[in-house]
Amino acid sequence: MSFARTACATIAALLFLAACEHSGTEGETPTVYRHAIDGMPASLDPAHAANIYSATLVVNLYDTLFRYRYLSRPYELTPNLARGMPDVSEDGHVWTIHLRDNARFADDPAFPGGRGRAVTAGDVVYSLGRHFNPSTRSQGAWLWRGKIAGLEDWMEAGADPDQPIAGLRAVDDRTLVIELTEPYPQLAHTLAMALAAVVPREAVEHYGREFGVRPVGSGPFQLEQLDESRAVLERNPHFDRGPLDLTAEGYDPQRHDQLGLQALDGKNYPFIDRLEIHFITEPTARWSSFIAGEVDNVMVPPEQSGRVLASTHPVSFQPDIERDYHTLAEPEAGFVLYGFNMANEAIGHHPDEEIDRANRALRCAMRQAFDWQERNDTFYQGLGQVFPGVIPPFLDAFDPTLDDRSTAHAPRQARRLLDAHDWSPETLPRLTYGLESSVHQRQMFEQFRARMAAAGIPNEQLRRRAFANFGDFSRAIAGGELDLFLIGWTMAWPDALYALQLFYGPNAAPGANSFNYSNPEFDRLFEHAARLDDSDERTALYRRLNEMVIDDCVHIGSLSRTRLHLWPRHVLMLPDREMLGGYFLRFVGIEAAP
């Protein structure tokens, strides 16, 4: 009897303690990080995640086979959903990828019983295959078109997910085999893109057209709320990638010591309970939200850089800014450039050789007339880096010794070149300059026009055509409606081929080659380079292709901007706005208040 009483009392005490502990957990304030970005994603379906806004969310809601190391620069691939880096056959045609066995989709009504299941190799096959199903309207099919054996045949046969794809097979739940039609060394990079994120078939079929706003993935977070002002993501309780290994992520004490990241080393991530992503398009509003403490990060608008910077060369922040915030000045993984529409015979390619030469002279003269350094000083506080060609400085293939005359401001030479080819205000073509309707874009147009006028190209020859949004602007470029346009190109993988594809003939508009550049020799060398692994030969080819683009005066450029980031001292992270770096959000930590 005494034993029974003691046992009852013990059980009651344990239950009480358990209840106390439970209520204590519920009472804790969840750790929240509020991230601001300058646009809203149109869809959270990975098949549509072709821009920075969608990609930032998608790579944190879903898993990709590979990702980029958190802190390494230059960017380096590392396994994510995959257990290791791929095994590639000697001829480069067969890739075998083993998946980790502890990845699970988040719980969702799409699954039987509402409980998420394990991610399998079959899910990867399904996810890549659906890009080739016309009903998906994928924006990423071009990444693998003509590269994976049997994919086109499978598509022509009706893109039935129950039918096998010859070159894309799940050998078992954990093993994926990809057979390529030709070596494709960039494949691993494509598998780190948001477009390649792994989706469960059940959810795609359950939600149908709503899948774009009802994401179901195996990433570190799951979507709790989405509206026009913000997305609220909660930690996915099934996500388990073990502890953060700072050394493996590329920790460099010299660069990262001040960020407080050491406190997170060896702990399981994600470290926050809730991630809020605020969509604030106006720079002024974003800055005000940051100053008011409504969001935890800001990319400093150029107009404010004078207030936060003590000097620009070298970049240093004001002491009060350094005291109150973490700071970072980092070059973008991309660049901006002006492009000509080479399909327009008035300024681009022309079957008559003499006219073609005159057109080239006009393009080259316009390039000499423009002043990139002025653009850099006016709009980017002089922090950007002007470079010739289209291989930006953050890439290994960048050639620091390349002749930079193509980016020099030389209005007199421009005039001489125009005169030499009999270009005069009467003979110059009237060009349509396209831009997105915004104050900055309009000012950039006025600056461009003023520089052309100074070189003898009258204002009347440049007709401005504004578009309400980026989508309309892009469609006009794709439709060949514009003769001249300013675009930004964000690298989705850290390889010069991603930039050079802008000029590859088969990619002509509506593809990535918005310039409609057509040069058989360029195409031949490009195709050869695309089959090569990283080597000196490939780097030399990349540089040769870059010079061809410069010689033909296909573009005016380029400029890589420098981003200035600020975030509060209690937030432990290394922010990254690039397509390659959207993964950083899973590693954000919040330091407990003292």
Added chain:
Amino acid sequence: MTENPAIPVRDKPQPIPASGWIAPLIVLAYVIAAAGVWLGFWADGWGDITGDMWAAPSSDHWLGTNRLGQDILSRAVAATATAFEIGLLVAVASSVMGGLLGAVAGHYNGSRLDELILWLKGTIDAIPFYLFVVAIAFALQGHAMAMHLAMIVAFWTTTARIVRAETMRIGQTGFIQAARAGGSTPARIIVRHVLPNLVHVLLVQATLVFVAAIKAEVVLSFLGIGVQDSISWGLMLAEAGQDIMAGQYMNFMVASLALFGLVMAGSLLADHMQDRLDPRSRHRRTTSLTRRQHQP
């Protein structure tokens, strides 16, 4: 002294107060500024980059420069010409359109034609103005004259409504009855007898539309759906939004004051013209003065 309001009384010419000269003088200054631009005397290089970024006022740039190094004074003066071009075009076109349609509706009041014009006016007035401009701009694929057309179509209705009421009133007077009895055609009655008697109404209304059109142009340009290949105070204000973040206020102040000055002067001028040209207004003013004088 008392008056019978039914008997028109010719007022003695009232002396114009000193303040009455200020508005026309200000408007005249703006006219000279705009005319100088049209004649190519000044500000034709409003888009040129002639100075450093955000340079302070100096002998080269009296009001400093903007972010691109463009002269703010040149841009403000060139924007005056833009404002006048739009204001005048919209004022004249909407007055002609509103005057004719209003007179026709008033002359044929109660007829199907009158109903049709009233329905058209009601329909246009029911559409929010800025939405209407966007719709027309979209329909015209961003044509440079889209904003002008939208304003003319939107602004004629008020003029037409006033003219219609006045035409109906005048239609009851003896000289119109006499013209009808004399066999004048409706077109002749409208052109020879009705509209000449409504010149003061049209003039005042045109002045008000002129001011309203300039304000609308500035708002639309600020929003990015206004002038396309020119400069406007609205565009300068939009640029100033970025400048202010960087602690630069000159663009904002110059464009704001230029707009304020013209709108204020235009409104005062319209009031003044109303007082001077409208006999009933003169009568109301005289009666009001008389009543005030008679109050204990």
